[in-house]
Amino acid sequence: MRTRYVRGRVRALSALCTALLVGSVLAGCGSDGGSGSGDGKVTLNVGLFGTFGFEEAGLYSEYQQTHPGVRIVQHDTEKEEDYWRTVQTRLAGGGGIDDIQGIEVGRIADVVRNQADKWVDLNSLGLAGGNAEYLPWKSKAATTADGKVLGAGTDIGPMAICYRSDLFRAAGLPTDREELARRWSTWEGYVELGRQFQANAPKKTHYLDSVTGLYNAIIGQQQESYYDAAGKPIYDTNPTVKHAWDLAAQAADGKLSAALQQFQSDWNQAFSADGFASLSCPAWMIGYIKTQAGDAGKGKWDVAAGPGGTGNWGGSYLAVPKGGKHHREAAELVAWLTAPEQQAKMFRKQGNFPSKTGAIESVKATMDPYFNNAPIGAIFSTAAERMPVQVTGVRHNDIKDNITTALTSVEAQGVKPDDAWKRARDAVRNALAS
Structure with a gap:
């Protein structure tokens, strides 16, 4: 879920390394004397989680064509928490670190x-x-405080709502994206529309996929959520966190959700099985929906501005670990993958929204035929421009994971919201103490 970057000095670096390729296969650009692949090529190992989209968009192939001395090998882990645990082990001396590692936005404060x-x-x-x-x-x-830059940003996750216009129509709701944006201008409005949908919904169809998705979307609009600007955890005293919890619990109590766990197989299948009619939709979800819903979903899905018209969920960085073998070659690839031209290409092909201003400007007019020609460039650009600077702490993801796990128990097991909230706070305290 990610993408984009760098011109000036990177072009100089690219030209230098390209020249060196002719004579010595990047011998002068190597960082640690790391060996090549045995056929005169430098192998760059790229460790990622989820779906960054570089390979799917053809960027690796394009890069290797213009850099014949480089071979790119991507290593994928589906779940970010499993991936990050492995990275931490390898950073501690366990071996096997890749030349480039992806870092999720919720981990970057810990890295820095x-x-x-x-x-x-x-x-x-x-x-x-x-x-x-x-x-x-x-x-x-x-x-860092002393000016070191440890990660090059890929994408960001400006928010909208993706919805099935055919299922909305079947439930007697409006389908026009501008009218819907007015109806759900607040999250309370979004939940209320869900109650109306559920009263007339097609059989076995729910309004939304998961209340944890709803919760995360609300949290993604806040300047401060789990930490304050001083780095103090405030997850259990911040009223916006409790408000997001309460509203998500209301949606669970009203049976508005299909009670699916995001990124699990049954959630994936529900995209093409009329399992749910809407979901909180960061830009990177555009490509995910196309993959899961397939050709049969074209024209059924649409995109509208979400409650509040802003929010960010996701976005990542590419970083070069000191334990990698090919620092300069890795940096050159990072620079190219995150350049504005590639960021814009990633959005048009995969839906990953740029984090560089020039790329954002170049995609504002983008429309997507799959989503009924929705003006996705304008919708996501506006959401990004309205986004406040968010405060993230060193254990941001650990707090989020424990809270959403407890929220899932409300949705899937019928645990009372107050009991689950207490469990969530206890679990977070234990995690932060470890």
Whole structure:
């Protein structure tokens, strides 16, 4: 769920390495004397989680055509938490670290504050010229107090609502995206529309996929959620967190949700089986829906501005671990993958929204035929422009995971919301103490 980056000095680096390729297969660009692949090529191992989309969009193939001395091998892990656990083991000396590692936005604060000695400062490898091209909060989050840049931003996750216009119509609801945006201008309005949908819904169809998706979308609009600006955990005292919990619990109590766990097989199947009619939809979800719903979903799905008209869910970074073998070659690939041209291409092909301002400007007019020619460029650009600078702490993802696990128990097991909330707070306290 991610993508984009760097011109000036990167072009110089690219030209230098290309020239060196002719004579010495990047011998002068190598960082640690790491060996090649045995056939004169440098193999760059890229470790990612979920679906970044680089391979699917053909970017690796394109890069290898213009860099014949480089072979790219991607290693994927579906679940981010499993991936990050493995990365931590390898950073601690377990071996097997990749030349490039993806970092989810919820982990970047931990990397910057606690792991700076494990990652290469990208400024030292010629990427400093691209920092100013980012949305300010995107680059700032990956920068240490003394100015080291430890990650190059890929995508961001501006929010909207994706919905099935045919199922809305069957339930007697409007299908026009502008009218819907007015009806659900608040999250309370979104839930109320869900009650109306559920009263007349087609058999076995629910209004939304998961109340954890609803919860995460509300949290994704807040400047402060689990931490305050001083780095103090506030998950159990912040009224916006409790409000998001209560509203999601109301949706569970009203049986508005299909009670699916996102990114599990039954959730994937529900996209093409009329399992649910709407979901909170960061930009990267566009490509995911196309994959899961397939050709049969074309024209049935649509996109409208979401409650509040903003929000961010997801977005990642690419980083170069010090334990990798090919720092400079890795940095050159990172720079190219995250350049504005590639960021714009990723959005048009995969739905991953740019984090660089030039790329954002270039995709504002994008419309998507799969989603009834929805103006996805304008919808997601507006959401990104309205987004406040978010505060994330070092254990942001751990807090989120424990809270959403408890919320799932309300949805799937009928646990009382107050009891589940207490369990969530206890679980977070235990996690932070470990």
